[in-house]
Amino acid sequence: MELDILLIKGLIIFAVFGITLLIATYSTYAERKVAAFIQDRVGPNRAGPFGLAQPLADAVKLFFKEEFVPANANKFLFIAGPSLAMLTACMSSAVIPFGGTLLIGGEYIHLQAIEVNIGILYVFGIVALGVYGIMIGGWASNNKFSLLGAIRAASQNISYELAMGMSIIALLLVTGTLSMRDIAAQQGQELFGVSGLNWNIFYQPVGFLIFIICAFAETNRVPFDLPECETELVGGYHTEYSSMGMGLYLFAEYVNIFVASAVMATLYFGGYNFPFMHQLGLPHNVVTILGTVVLFGKIFFFIFFFMWVRWTLPRFRYDQLMNLGWKILIPLSILNVIVTGGAILLKAELF
């Protein structure tokens, strides 16, 4: 029995890990296709049908390139930087519930790698850790442009983490729990008689707006990709990287986008819940599998949204970025916490 649980958990962890990497791989392909679509081009279409083997071709190319370490670079930290970036990126998808429960042989199996009762804090901590990969790599390169990129990444991450934390606090006031599984399950309740539509976005629209802006800043995506801003800093923190070192940095960014999308879908857009999920009268397992499919639909939408923004908006200037973070988002998020708390008290008073 003990072994069975271990085996099932191992399988789920393996599956979550595999799916994370697979989606990140094909995000690189999707990014180029979306860019091509927005700019009225064709995009990659040579490798395989519709260019579907393009990510593989890219990976092979990166592996066979020379791994170059600059003469005055700190060798150990130069290698440790991209490894750390990849490690932290892959760690955070562990607590995301990718579905409800499957009923197999009279036992409920949760489609989630690990359940901790502080799930949100875990994700938040790992995201905070992600900046070390960039900082260490940028510093170890011994190049002023890399160093500037690393310093920008650090200050940007810290500034936007504050607003992100505040927006999560407002969400926690509504949900009353830190566990990702409980938050996802709560959103499956009824709203106006429609089951599975009790999504947090209806209670926290401002909080979600702050969260998504901060998610863009935390993943270093346009319009906040100042750490790798090529018009000012050559290539930013990965100027000196070649071959798979650079590949890992780029790949970690896509893993982070996937995780950020999954977190947004779970926290604000109902997770694996979909409207009328309990009213259709479907068997338990079918509902669960449909829910997982719906969750991935939501995740893909957010990944597309990240790309859509990247190929539509120009980059911010650095002082604009800091002003937005400190003078607009943080006061707004504090106001959001106060208003949410007041609304909860008022509701308890009146109803």
Next chain:
Amino acid sequence: MTGNFFYFLTFVTLFAAIGVVASKNPVYSVLFMILTFFALTGHYILLNAQFLAAVNFIVYMGAIMVLFLFVIMFLNMREDTEKHKPMLSKFAAAIAGGILFVVMIAALKDVNTQMMQPAVFDSQIGMVENLGKVLFRDYLLPFELASVLFLAAMAGAVMLGKREPGEQNRF
């Protein structure tokens, strides 16, 4: 199993803590300090204090150490350009640290080391709900006073960083 894990974590903690003091390059010192905090987070989890572990992880490892690293990278100190401290201050530091160590040992000598009693032990004691209840019920006044202290520190930092009238914009 848990005992072995404890010894492993303790080894990592002590190794990294010595590394902080012993390494010549300040960036290595900061990285060792991050490792120390990481191992301490593991200790919190072993003590069943998940929330404290997460907060230690986010605040110390995720925010404060990033700022440390940030400042040290800005100064860009290298071991070859750094001046060595005079012998006298090294002796003074060693003696002061040794005295602190003696005080700690004296304080820990009389600690009541009871074994955990499984019958009355509450495994949920470190969960966030229990911690919140204790903080907001039994220790409300100290908790609020600490927040006032933080507010004062924050206002002070803003005051120090504020541009004085007539000061030029340096950027």
